Amino acid sequence: MDPFDRRRAGILLHPTSLPGSVGNGELGIEAYRFIDFLADCQIGLWQMLPLGPTHSDLSPYQCFSVHAGNTRLISLQRLVEAGWLDDAGLDPEQDISVQRKTRLTAAYNGFMRHADNEIRTELDAFIEQHANWLDDFSLYQALRDDFNGCAWFDWPKPLRDRDPGAMEEARRRLASAIEQVQFEQFLFFRQWMDLRHYANDHGVLLFGDIPIFVAYDSADVWANRQWFVLDEQGGLKVVAGVPPDYFSETGQRWGNPHYNWQALADDGYRWWLERIRTQLELFDLMRIDHFRGFEAYWEINAASDTAIDGRWVAGPGADFFEALRQAFGKLPLVAEDLGVITPEVTALRRQFGLPGMKILQFAFDGSSDNPYLPHNHEPLSVVYTGTHDNNTTLGWYEELPEEQRGFVRHYLDLGSDNMPWPLVRTALASVARLSVLPMQDVLALDASHRMNVPGIADGNWQWRFEWEQLLPEYGERLRDWVHLYGRA
Numbered sequence: 359m360d361p362f363d364r365r366r367a368g369i370l371l372h373p374t375s376l377p378g379s380v381g382n383g384e385l386g387i388e389a390y391r392f393i394d395f396l397a398d399c400q401i402g403l404w405q406m407l408p409l410g411p412t413h414s415d416l417s418p419y420q421c422f423s424v425h426a427g428n429t430r431l432i433s434l435q436r437l438v439e440a441g442w443l444d445d446a447g448l449d450p451e452q453d454i455s456v457q458r459k460t461r462l463t464a465a466y467n468g469f470m471r472h473a474d475n476e477i478r479t480e481l482d483a484f485i486e487q488h489a490n491w492l493d494d495f496s497l498y499q500a501l502r503d504d505f506n507g508c509a510w511f512d513w514p515k516p517l518r519d520r521d522p523g524a525m526e527e528a529r530r531r532l533a534s535a536i537e538q539v540q541f542e543q544f545l546f547f548r549q550w551m552d553l554r555h556y557a558n559d560h561g562v563l564l565f566g567d568i569p570i571f572v573a574y575d576s577a578d579v580w581a582n583r584q585w586f587v588l589d590e591q592g593g594l595k596v597v598a599g600v601p602p603d604y605f606s607e608t609g610q611r612w613g614n615p616h617y618n619w620q621a622l623a624d625d626g627y628r629w630w631l632e633r634i635r636t637q638l639e640l641f642d643l644m645r646i647d648h649f650r651g652f653e654a655y656w657e658i659n660a661a662s663d664t665a666i667d668g669r670w671v672a673g674p675g676a677d678f679f680e681a682l683r684q685a686f687g688k689l690p691l692v693a694e695d696l697g698v699i700t701p702e703v704t705a706l707r708r709q710f711g712l713p714g715m716k717i718l719q720f721a722f723d724g725s726s727d728n729p730y731l732p733h734n735h736e737p738l739s740v741v742y743t744g745t746h747d748n749n750t751t752l753g754w755y756e757e758l759p760e761e762q763r764g765f766v767r768h769y770l771d772l773g774s775d776n777m778p779w780p781l782v783r784t785a786l787a788s789v790a791r792l793s794v795l796p797m798q799d800v801l802a803l804d805a806s807h808r809m810n811v812p813g814i815a816d817g818n819w820q821w822r823f824e825w826e827q828l829l830p831e832y833g834e835r836l837r838d839w840v841h842l843y844g845r846a
Contacts, residue, residue: 361403361563361643361690362713362738367786367845368403368565368794369396370746372418372809373431375797375822380447381454383822385549386433390556395828397560399837400846404557405565405794407746409550409640413573416819417810419647420573420614422499425491425636427546434461436549442468466541484544490632491577492540498577500535501528509575511592518592520581550640558642565692565794566641568633570648571598571614579615585622585629586615594660601656601668603698609665610813611658619674627674627681634682642690645740649693649712650703652678679710692740692792696720716741716790718781719754722766731769732788741790743781743799746809750798751778753805778802779835786843793845800836801827 376383376392383389396404410421411428418428434446443465448457469477485492498510505513516524529536554564572578574594579586587595598614622629637644653675658668682689693707695714707714716739721730728734735741743751755763755777766772770780778799785793798807801823810818840846 359563359642360688361565362791364791365843365845366402366563366792367400367840368405368792369401369797369800370405370742370794371797371823372407372746372819373409374416374428374819375809377822377824379433379435380450381458382430382820384431384433385546385553386435389433389553391825393553393557393560393562395833396562399833400561400840401836402561402845403563403565403643403792403794405645406567408567408569412819413575415815418567418819419569421569421576422502422573423491423495423577424568424572424633425488426495426543426577427550429462429542429546430455430458431549432462432542432545433549434458434465437461437465437468437545441472442466444468462542462545463538465545466538469541480548481541481544484547485540488543488547488636491636492543494581495543495577496536496539497525497529497532498580499539500532503535504532510580511575518580547639554640563642564640566637566644568637568644568646570646570651571612571616574613574615582629585618585625587618588615596657597660598651599656599658599665599668600697601665601670606813609656609668611662611665616655616657616671619678623674623677627678630678631681631685634686638686638690643692644690645692645694645715647694649695649707650697650699653700653703653706675706676709679706679712683710711738713738713740713791715739715745716788717744717748718742718785719744719748719751722758722762722769724762724765732784735788735790737789737791739790740792740794741785741788742794742796743778743785744796746796747812748796748808749805750796750803750807751781752799752802753808755781757805782836783839786839786845793843797823800832802832803827 373385373389374382376388378388379386393404408418408421409427410418410423411426412418413420434443437443438446443461446461448454501513501517502508511518517528557564583592589595594615596616597611598616599611600609602609652673654670655673656665656668657671658665689710689712691712693712693714695703695707696717716730716735718730718741721728744754748754749757755766770784772780782795782799785795807821809821
């Protein structure tokens with residue numbers, strides 16, 4: 359199904375933000391209830407953030423693997439229903455991660471005792487089907503736990519450098535831990551595919567997110583050092599970021615390793631093709647983050663503390679996307695083309711028919727040629743009130759200078775300041791084929807409900823909603839506007 363074959367509406371909500379369970383949302387009953395809510399409002403898209411296993415900062419943009427699923431999302435209650443776990447309860451006063459690990463270990467033991475031959479065969483098939491990444495990821499996770507969370511580049515040299523003898527010995531010694539990791543990934547993918555089928559059966563497409571870069575401390579870099587710009591010891595030579603701009607005098611130093619694009623090209627971009635293939639298993643449509651980095655990227659010396667002394671380096675450009683098109687046909691991708699976008703970046707996006715993004719919170723600078731203003735939108739795009747990095751629309755409006763707030767009122771012809779509804783309605787009325795609303799805006803929540811504040815390390819990615827926040831009139835209004843603007 360082509361997500362852009364007609365006008366659709368969507369809601370942006372990461373599964374960890376679902377209500378109900380202890381610690382974070384998961385792939386249980388509340389996820390299905392959310393799909394029922396979308397279907398009832400005739401909303402055809404559920405957009406979310408990357409699903410990978412996160413580091414301690416919980417950022418889904420810095421994951422241990424570009425393929426693996428976040429086991430924090432596994433519904434323990436569904437494991438009880440399967441007969442593999444006796445107790446799904448978690449004590450909110452105790453360490454949730456430790457409790458989850460204990461429960462998932464018990465679930466594997468229960469699986470080994472009670473699972474029938476059919477489900478055992480399904481597990482074996484999953485391990486074989488995903489061996490190209492699961493073999494390395496499961497060993498990486500087992501080793502990382504064995505070294506008390508130590509990053510791979512600080513492991514003993516034989517394991518850091520993947521000496522065959524050391525690897526074989528580690529696989530034998532950690533066999534039980536490796537099997538546990540494989541089982542947990544099986545659970546995640548199995549629960550996810552059940553959810554995807556339910557969503558699709560109810561007319562809802564799943565819209566994922568692919569970060570352009572990967573975390574330095576990840577199974578991907580450890581197992582594939584040849585695809586990254588590293589020294590002989592696996593150390594960083596250059597890192598990713600963006601240059602100084604209006605928002606930051608020193609730019610942003612993200613710290614991710616850069617790709618060795620020439621080596622990837624010589625290999626036919628096989629590593630990237632496998633990455634996309636895994637995501638196509640999970641999603642109907644995907645946003646590709648920091649799209650401008652494929653045309654040219656900001657390269658910073660790893661020894662630099664800021665992004666000031668970087669340089670622009672040409673990316674793989676059309677050659678990369680042509681390889682994707684040859685492999686997958688029409689690309690189910692949306693380009694995250696935010697920030698300072700050059701004509702060359704726009705030309706690359708249009709050459710491959712990729713929709714861009716229009717953020718209404720960026721529109722009201724007083725200039726009539728601002729590309730985010732609704733009268734400048736184009737059909738092949740996705741319009742948002744804001745993204746996961748933005749303030750909520752209510753919070754954004756409340757914090758605007760009065761002059762800018764006056765421009766918003768003038769442009770939208772507002773008789774009152776009843777935010778966020780005027781901006782929600784404007785997004786749904788846009789000519790853009792897809793219109794996506796953060797759940798915070800559907801619930802009319804203020805700035806205290808942000809998902810992420812860029813540049814702030816702590817306290818992000820933990821927001822959750824409650825069904826009590828969804829007043830009956832909110833759903834009725836949304837349903838009415840989705841129909842009114844031809845997005846049902």
